[in-house]
């Protein structure tokens with residue numbers, strides 16, 4: 001099977017993609033497994049631009065078909081912040097806990113009905129020849145007043161789904177993958193990858 005490099009340094013994302021892309025006719029490999037150590041400067045202003053930057057950079061270095069995602073949280077009461085700054089919201093090197101505390105402090109006077117937010121995910125699939133395909137997904141929720149749950153990563157403990165009565169971090173990974181921004185984007189990515197596999201002459205599942 002040809003390899004697909006899942007170009008992320010975020011272990012939470014990598015685990016989710018291993019489950020989300022199960023059964024596709026590519027061998028999923030990580031940068032660590034390919035001995036690639038690369039930090040791409042995310043200088044774009046949009047998720048699309050940054051996903052493309054990451055996927056292209058890793059595809060060039062590895063020579064492999066590469067999938068990267070740029071994702072994050074957009075909070076309505078903060079005019080869409082942290083957006084593309086989600087990973088760096090409380091400064092470089094901050095922990096998930098510090099980012100959550102920073103977000104909660106910014107929202108401390110915001111009442112429940114104004115705490116609406118969405119997670120967005122843009123996936124870029126880049127071939128070593130420079131061609132890129134994009135797909136995206138989003139999910140809506142409310143920012144909770146305090147963290148709850150142990151699953152997932154990032155802002156999951158404060159991203160609350162009113163219709164499920166749970167935060168994203170209270171959902172086991174298979175349920176998160178059914179409702180999440182990444183899960184929705186990955187459904188599209190799966191279609192694109194199956195299409196690409198047919199051009200590699202691989203038997204489809």
Ligand code: ITT
Nearest residue numbers: 008009010069070071072073086087153154155156
């Ligand atoms: P890579 O660039 O190496 O993939 P990263 O963590 O820096 O890893 P991003 O630049 O896309 O990835 O930043 C996304 C940030 O948005 C991530 O660090 C989380 O803080 C947040 N985020 C994205 N998806 C999330 C999810 O499913 N659950 C919780 N937080 C998420």
